[in-house]
Amino acid sequence: MSLHISAAPVLEPRTLAEALDLRASHPEAMPLAGGTDVMVYLEGGVIDPPRFLNLWGIAELGGLSRTGDALRIGALVTHTDVVRSPDAQALAPALVEACRTVGAVQIQNRGTIGGNVVNASPAGDTLPVLLALDAEFELHSAARGQRRVPAAQFWQGYRRMDLAPDELLVAVHVPAPSPGDRTFFRKVGTRQAQSISKVVLGARVRLDAATGTVTEARIAYGSVAATPVRCPATEAALIGRRRGDLAAAADTVATEIRPIDDVRSTAEYRLAVAVRVLRGWLAAV
Ligand SMILES: Cc1cc2nc3c(=O)[nH]c(=O)nc-3n(C[C@H](O)[C@H](O)[C@H](O)COP(=O)(O)OP(=O)(O)OC[C@H]3O[C@@H](n4cnc5c(N)ncnc54)[C@H](O)[C@@H]3O)c2cc1C
Structure with missing residues (x-):
């Protein structure tokens, strides 16, 4: 099925591997997750990409789970998913609080953690918490495989970040707290x-x-x-x-x-x- 937003065609990968191949072959295509930032920019004439790369529904970009001593939050996990997750409530209550304040319920239901991170607004609500919790970002490309970037090194300037044109953010990893940790x-x-x-x-x-x-x-x-x-x-x-x-x-x-x-x-x-x-x-x- 081909979907159209504005006049720009939308690429519709079904797997992460397909998405990464398309990302490499169409670097001009803008990734689209929940679209809550993208739609506003489009409507306001701030962006006019020649095509989109729709990530919504790619299973490997979803899922929120505890793996060993960390929380793994797939890039497509919504703010509502974080708020409702017992694992997130137990391991990252400050992040749960941040997600609870994003927009209102409609935005929380659609907006994703990956979109918040890569939109890189200085006012993005999850960003300072991810810094405080020493989160790491798992980035993938078809050519070079995966790498991890600490949140402290990711945002480098105004909406400029350590993310190559052929990379996608796949997951956010948040270390489990130590017993003496207090977060806010x-x-x-x-x-x-x-x-x-x-x-x-x-x-x-x-x-x-x-x-x-x-x-x-x-x-x-x-x-x-x-x-x-x-x-x-x-x-x-x-x-x-x-x-x-x-x-x-x-x-x-x-x-x-x-x-x-x-x-x-x-x-x-x-x-x-x-x-x-x-x-x-x-x-x-
Ligand atoms: C009414 C309204 C209220 C809002 N209120 C708040 C608020 O209170 N606090 C706040 O922080 N934000 C707020 N936002 C902004 C927005 O909802 C969040 O930033 C949200 O998390 C974006 O997620 P998304 O999935 O919709 O991103 P999208 O709009 O789909 O994408 C955002 C950007 O990230 C890129 N991208 C998305 N996923 C990936 C990926 N996996 N890999 C690489 N690039 C990717 C896209 O190409 C785009 O550049 C609000 C937006 C609206 C419309």
């Missing part, structure tokens, strides 16, 4: 649903069981730069601090993020909220 997600927007983030925070600290001191920290924000960003100085300021004495480290954030003014918010508001939300969580860890 918070989105600050204008309203509860259908709200693009003004500031979005994904965070994780690992506490030593005996001493209650922080041995590892990941602090990541979205909507404050051209890409989702980690805050290494704040993370360093947390290492060695004891539970109950963490909140002051949040002030370091003000030295390492430089949000901008735009239609959704002001730089001043974003910075104040970024510090405040982190401080509030650290005080409660």
